[in-house]
Amino acid sequence: MAGVQKMKVSCENNIVTVDGVNDFTLSQILECGQCFHFDKLDEEVYEVVAFGRAVKMEQTDKVLRIYGSSMEDYEGIWKLYLDMDNDYGLIKQSVIKADGALKTAVDEKSGIHILNQDFFETLISFIVSQNKSIPQIKQCVKNISHRFGDEVIGYNGEAFYVFPDVQRLHDATEEELRECKVGFRAPYIKNATEAVYSGAVTKEKLDELDIAQARELLMTIKGVGEKVANCVLLFGLGRREAFPVDVWMKRIMEQMYFDGKDTKKQDIEAFAVNKFGDLGGYAQQYLFDYARTTLFK
DNA sequence: GCCCAGGGCAGCC
DNA sequence: GGCTGCCATGGG
Numbered sequence: 001m002a003g004v005q006k007m008k009v010s011c012e013n014n015i016v017t018v019d020g021v022n023d024f025t026l027s028q029i030l031e032c033g034q035c036f037h038f039d040k041l042d043e044e045v046y047e048v049v050a051f052g053r054a055v056k057m058e059q060t061d062k063v064l065r066i067y068g069s070s071m072e073d074y075e076g077i078w079k080l081y082l083d084m085d086n087d088y089g090l091i092k093q094s095v096i097k098a099d100g101a102l103k104t105a106v107d108e109k110s111g112i113h114i115l116n117q118d119f120f121e122t123l124i125s126f127i128v129s130q131n132k133s134i135p136q137i138k139q140c141v142k143n144i145s146h147r148f149g150d151e152v153i154g155y156n157g158e159a160f161y162v163f164p165d166v167q168r169l170h171d172a173t174e175e176e177l178r179e180c181k182v183g184f185r186a187p188y189i190k191n192a193t194e195a196v197y198s199g200a201v202t203k204e205k206l207d208e209l210d211i212a213q214a215r216e217l218l219m220t221i222k223g224v225g226e227k228v229a230n231c232v233l234l235f236g237l238g239r240r241e242a243f244p245v246d247v248w249m250k251r252i253m254e255q256m257y258f259d260g261k262d263t264k265k266q267d268i269e270a271f272a273v274n275k276f277g278d279l280g281g282y283a284q285q286y287l288f289d290y291a292r293t294t295l296f297k
Numbered sequence: 298g299c300c301c302a303g304g305g306c307a308g309c310c
Numbered sequence: 311g312g313c314t315g316c317c318a319t320g321g322g
Binding site for chain 1: 303305306
């Protein structure tokens with residue numbers, strides 16, 4: 001990508017150093033509501049559990065360090081997870097060009113990247129997310145991982161529990177899931193796991209479909225509606241044109257574009273798809289985080 | 298006790 | 311088709 005400034009990547013003692021990160025703020029990326037399996041240790045210092053690994057990420061200005069990562073893991077996992085090869089300077093320009101009204105949100109959240117997360121973990125996490133707050137979602141994801149996921153040795157030599165794969169979660173009973181505090185969503189998780197396990201709904205199938213068909217297939221899972229499907233498409237399947245509308249997006253979009261009038265989520269989504277097109281997912285994330293942390297705080 | 302949270306489903310009309 | 315009440319759980 002022409003606009004991506006050169007980053008220098010090196011590795012020593014299982015610590016990867018990425019020097020020269022731009023349009024990148026670790027705290028914004030992790031805490032903008034797209035992922036749930038991490039803990040804050042300090043300012044711009046986080047433990048991140050994903051893809052069967054537990055690492056510490058630490059950012060100082062334009063330097064990102066990943067503790068507990070080999071160069072192979074960076075190249076094979078973290079570079080794509082963090083969407084490092086995408087030019088966010090260009091993306092932000094394009095979003096603002098699509099509508100100058102987004103400049104405030106983009107400037108406020110200028111370090112956001114959209115992560116490329118594991119499909120199955122994203123699917124289950126966002127089924128859990130419905131009608132829950134972000135801290136509660138994080139706790140449920142941690143509960144499920146601790147109960148059903150593999151133990152791995154993390155960056156500091158301590159044990160972490162990674163999110164279970166389909167086979168592992170397929171063994172879980174509804175009662176065991178309820179003990180993870182997912183409440184009425186337990187049967188939804190069972191249904192989703194069965195759909196993936198049986199091959200009815202897989203990443204491979206979804207990747208072959210256009211976004212409307214993929215969304216339709218996802219929504220055959222009980223507990224997956226329009227919003228959850230869009231989150232899975234955006235964060236777990238790389239479909240950057242998806243535009244999830246939750247209560248926060250409804251609020252900010254009604255204020256910005258519908259004269260403060262009560263508007264159906266589907267109408268808001270249709271409006272946004274028309275306005276932002278392929279940039280929808282990015283625009284949505286800047287607006288969502290800005291609405292939640294700044295505008296309606 | 299109330300209301301709300303990155304919603305969706307079943308049961309109505 | 312659209313609208314309403316309900317679904318667990320925890321925090322403010």
